[in-house]
Amino acid sequence: MSSTDNYPHRIIAAGAAMGLEINETQATAMVAYINQLVRWNRTYNLTALRDTEQMLVQHVFDSLSVLTPISNTLYKNTVSNFTIVDVGSGAGLPGVILALMRPECRVYCIDAVEKKMAFVRQVSGVLKLPNLQTVHQRVEAIQPYDADIVISRAFASLVDFATLAGRHVAANGHLLAMKGRSPDEEIDTLHKQTDWQVDHIEPLQVPELNAQRCLVWMSRQGNV
Template sequence: MSTVSDAGLAQQLEQACDTLGLSVTSVQINLLLAYLAQMQRWNRTYNLTAIRDPEQMLVQHLFDSLSVVNPLVRKFDSAVTAKLYDIGSGGGLPGVVLAIMRPAWQVSCVDAVEKKMAFVRQMSGVLSLPNLSAKHARVEDLTPADCDIVISRAFASLNDFASLAGHHVSNDGTLVAMKGKLPEDEIQVLHQQGAWQVENVQPLQVPQLDAQRCLVWMRRSQGTL
């Protein structure tokens, strides 16, 4: 990317953080832009994402991931080290973004595709993020992790997400699914299954994105271990 496009992307990123009410340092801005540049570079060979245009990647990947930072922080005090799994992380969305924005959190990206986890491992080194790790595995095959937060972005239906990843959530933790429009049918199926209940559906406004987004917060049903 040219210096001009770098400056333009940086300005858009700073404006998006301001719109989202995010406190962001120049170091974090540079890390986010470096991650975007690395994603573009690796994408040519490893097909991390179908989106190729840097400005579209900025909005649909970075801004989308940044939109969940404050909602998560409000639930989990940023002064406390939270343990987070990003399930079906792909190229590290939202996991890498969360690791950059919350250095006190321990973030593990989980995906069954080795090349995508190789990329996340590379990002942990290149971006100097000791709080970021990658796990190449199917989520249901991993030893229960006792996480505060288990999040997914376009990974599976709510019921499948809860069934496959729920055992990684601590007793006081939560499952959080990043979704587009309100998934009413998925919520109904989840509640019929019985082990998990939707606690809250939180609308999100992603800067420069003309599409619906929401966070679905899930808790274990009372009496469910």
Template sequence: MKNLPDFAPRLRAAASALRLDIDVNQQNCLLAYLDQLQRWNRTYNLTAIRDPEGMLIQHLFDSLAVVQPIKKELYKHTVHPTVVDVGSGAGLPGVVLAIMCSGATVHCVDAVEKKATFIRHISGALKLPDLQAHHARIETLPPLQADVVISRAFASLADFARLSGRHVRPGGRLVAMKGKEPLEEIEALQTETAWRVERIEPLQVPELEAQRCLVWLIEQGSA
């Protein structure tokens, strides 16, 4: 990976801080993904963050911070769960989840064609056959029966629930990656939709001095 500094030690340190077990293959895949993102970003402008340092912290570490909480939910009922990443962009956090969650099928959905094309490239280049890319708006796809539907800076909670809720299997969860607790969004969600906040889980992203949390949503009447 000639275009990147040696980020391996910092990646291992971040994984340790997050209590994540990362094997050599996963480490190499994560760093190869970062390398490809930097290469493609020069031409296709996949993300506003352009320097490798920023990508490492604000994209890779930010996505790794959700892995443990998501894994706890995913494998409750099956060893082959399904994840949908809505408004995935360049595959965040979907590609990271595909690398870190063994046996999971991950659908990355984005309305921008070049971003879906990049994720398809990553699926082949990193040999991730269970990583699938969809160039589509989430509301146009048939129900994907996901255990977890996740979004990162996609929409308000109410819009996320309205557009994506039908892709959650019975008993599954919507999960929104947010900065500060979105109090106004929570109020609108509960007023305008059949979804409610199950819990808000604080996250600590290594090397990032900013608030992060996961907002877990459950449909009323769902187990």
């Protein structure tokens, strides 16, 4: 297991590389998140990653990578108290990181696995995130959230994501899918089988990660 002593510095540097200003308090909180995840993982198997280095890059940096794209779109307006829903949140990714970096936003982490939501509730208390709420439920079984952003790293297909989670998106809101390579076949199927369309695919630059990542922006047809 790697030492986390230099993680706050690396988080701040990674943020700068992504156009983010991360203060020391926020960076320290992200390290506390990693430490909590390591502790819970010993018993509850919340994530396949076991090494703190992997957690730092593949969980924290990866989650941070969507902040600038989201901010560039949402903060064109003067209103700042947006609602973000993280579907299939698992160990709270990217929801916890978004709540930490955007305290003015309401963030809901939704997952059907109780132990994962218990972990996120614990983390929310430890990190003092009053703007973060957890929902232990299947996303299709809860009342619509009318959210500005519904985001997920978890769904295998865009069609499933749009079909199950699209009802939680506000009229002019967006579905965001965090993916590896551009999912061209999934996009074709999405357009054929749903009333959602891909507006654009935004490449994500994740510091220290040697892998392709992208953010797929979707909206209801006619709402571009």
